[in-house]
Amino acid sequence: MTDPAFDTAVTRAYGTRLPIVAGGLMWLSDAAYVSACARAGIIGFLTAASFPEPDALRAEIRKTRESSEGGAFGVNVSMLPKLVPGERTEEIFRLIAEEGVRFVETSGRNPEPWLPLLKDAGITVLHKVPSVRFAEKAQSVGVDMVSIVGAECGGHPGLDLIGSFVNLALAERRLKIPFLIGGGVGHGGQIVAALAGGASGVVVGTRFLVAEEVTAHPDYKCALAGAKETDTMLSMSSLRNTIRTLRNETSQTVARMEAENPETGIEALLPHVSGKIGRRATRPATCRAACSRRGRRSGSRAISRRWPGSSAGWKRRRSRRWRDCARRLRGSRRGWRYDERAGNRHARRR
Numbered sequence: 001m002t003d004p005a006f007d008t009a010v011t012r013a014y015g016t017r018l019p020i021v022a023g024g025l026m027w028l029s030d031a032a033y034v035s036a037c038a039r040a041g042i043i044g045f046l047t048a049a050s051f052p053e054p055d056a057l058r059a060e061i062r063k064t065r066e067s068s069e070g071g072a073f074g075v076n077v078s079m080l081p082k083l084v085p086g087e088r089t090e091e092i093f094r095l096i097a098e099e100g101v102r103f104v105e106t107s108g109r110n111p112e113p114w115l116p117l118l119k120d121a122g123i124t125v126l127h128k129v130p131s132v133r134f135a136e137k138a139q140s141v142g143v144d145m146v147s148i149v150g151a152e153c154g155g156h157p158g159l160d161l162i163g164s165f166v167n168l169a170l171a172e173r174r175l176k177i178p179f180l181i182g183g184g185v186g187h188g189g190q191i192v193a194a195l196a197g198g199a200s201g202v203v204v205g206t207r208f209l210v211a212e213e214v215t216a217h218p219d220y221k222c223a224l225a226g227a228k229e230t231d232t233m234l235s236m237s238s239l240r241n242t243i244r245t246l247r248n249e250t251s252q253t254v255a256r257m258e259a260e261n262p263e264t265g266i267e268a269l270l271p272h273v274s275g276k277i278g279r280r281a282t283r284p285a286t287c288r289a290a291c292s293r294r295g296r297r298s299g300s301r302a303i304s305r306r307w308p309g310s311s312a313g314w315k316r317r318r319s320r321r322w323r324d325c326a327r328r329l330r331g332s333r334r335g336w337r338y339d340e341r342a343g344n345r346h347a348r349r350r
Contacts, residue, residue, distance in 0.1 A: 009178035010201030013124055013145065014072040014103065017041030019195065021126070021147060021180055023155075023205025024076045024105070026050055028214055031063040036213035038064075038071025045076040045105045048092050057092070061099045074103030074126075079111065090114060097121035105147070112141040126180075128203075130158025132170040135179060145178045146171075147203050152184030154206045154244050159237070165197075172198030236273060238262050243273070 010019040022037045022044035029047040037044030046064060051057035057075075064073050075096050079089055093114050096104060104118060107128040111118075118125055119142075126145045127138040135146040148171055150164030151157045164183040171179045181194045182203025194202050208214065210221040224246070233247045235254045245251045254272050257264050 006195075008195065008200040009145070010180060013178070014043045016043050016072055019180075019191070019201030021045075021105075021182075021201060021203045022208055023149075023153075023182060023203050025205065025209065025214070028209075028216055029076070030215065031060050031067060032213050032215055034073045035064050035067040035069075035071070036211065038068035038073050041071070043072045043074060043103065045074045045103070048075055048077045048096075054091065054095050058095055058099060061096075061101060072103060073101075074105055075101055076105040076107065076128075078108045079106060080108035090117070093117055097123065106143075110137065110141065111143060115142050130156065131160050131162045132167055132174055134158075135171060136174055139175055139177050143177070145180065145200070146175070147180040147182055149203060150181070150183030152244075153182055153203075154232070156241065156243055157183065157234075159240060159242055161234075161242070168194060168197040168199060236269070238264060239266055239269070 006017070006019050008019045010021070011017065018041050020042040022033070022042055024045055024047045025033065026047055027050040029045060029050065031046070034044040034046050046057070046060055048057055051060060061075065077089065077092055077096075093104070094117065097117065102122065103124050103126070105126045105128060106114075111125065111127055115125065124145075125143045126147055127135075127143040128147045128149060129135050129138060130149055132148060135148055138146050148164075148167045149155075149157065150167050151161040152164055164181055164185070167183075168181050171181070178200040179198075180201040180203050181197075181199045182205070185191065185194070185202045185204050186207040191202050206224075209216060209224060214221075227246055231247050232244050233251055233255065234242055234244055235251055235258065236243045238258045250272050254269055257269065257272075
């Protein structure tokens with residue numbers, strides 16, 4: 001049921017209470033993560049690239065459906081060849097359709113070749129892009145909605161590094177389809193600002209990373225909680241695949257390799273950027289060492305002191321369940337009410 005304070009194209013399309021899409025977190029976007037989103041009244045997406053075998057993805061979809069209590073959920077399909085090879089992309093989409101999934105998030109490249117398949121299955125398509133020029137292209141080929149993630153976002157902000165508020169202003173003028181804004185969103189006031197600027201919703205990722213239902217190791221959450229807004233960095237620009245990560249030993253190694261040799265190829269960087277180090281960091285000994293270097297003890301007590309939101313630097317007093325996170329975001333809108341159908345698409349004071 002839609003929250004009466006928020007009635008937008010996003011809440012109507014997904015049947016969610018709040019106009020929030022939970023950002024994909026690679027292998028952390030599992031059934032526990034996505035079903036927690038659904039129960040909290042927002043929508044999350046399983047990441048197909050996290051499941052090399054189709055049967056594993058099929059099983060995770062079914063597990064999510066069983067635990068989502070009827071809430072909305074979807075599947076993200078990154079069409080980058082290195083993640084989901086071209087010959088498998090259609091296979092993944094057909095599997096999603098067979099399982100009766102109603103919502104898909106696409107990213108990586110133009111989804112046009114697969115839109116007929118998805119539309120025939122009655123699937124709503126949200127396409128994720130880093131700037132408005134790509135959103136305009138997605139609009140022209142027939143996607144239902146776009147999410148535009150600005151330079152502040154964790155993950156891939158694109159090569160142009162356009163800020164979220166610049167994207168917001170341009171999208172409101174240039175797009176006719178509903179759009180969401182992401183990148184640095186971690187407070188209810190930012191949601192109101194995005195809606196007031198013409199967006200139909202927001203994308204929130206890092207803000208939820210330390211929720212109790214997310215299966216990241218507690219010590220990783222501890223390290224994240226200690227980060228400031230200046231503790232992220234960009235790398236992999238030499239490969240035209242810029243990524244924003246926490247500033248740590250691995251990311252600094254990658255940046256140094258790129259600086260010393262701009263011709264450094266993916267083969268040399270792959271041991272550092274494939275994600276294996278990140279997954280290995282969920283092991284207790286590794287995480288404990290990382291937290292100790294930051295002057296913190298391992299364990300949930302360190303996490304509970306404070307933790308960041310959508311971008312590093314958003315602090316909260318304790319780790320919360322998903323439902324509490326969503327409720328807090330809703331509550332921090334400070335009296336604003338939003339009805340997209342009111343005429344001017346702007347938020348208004350209650």
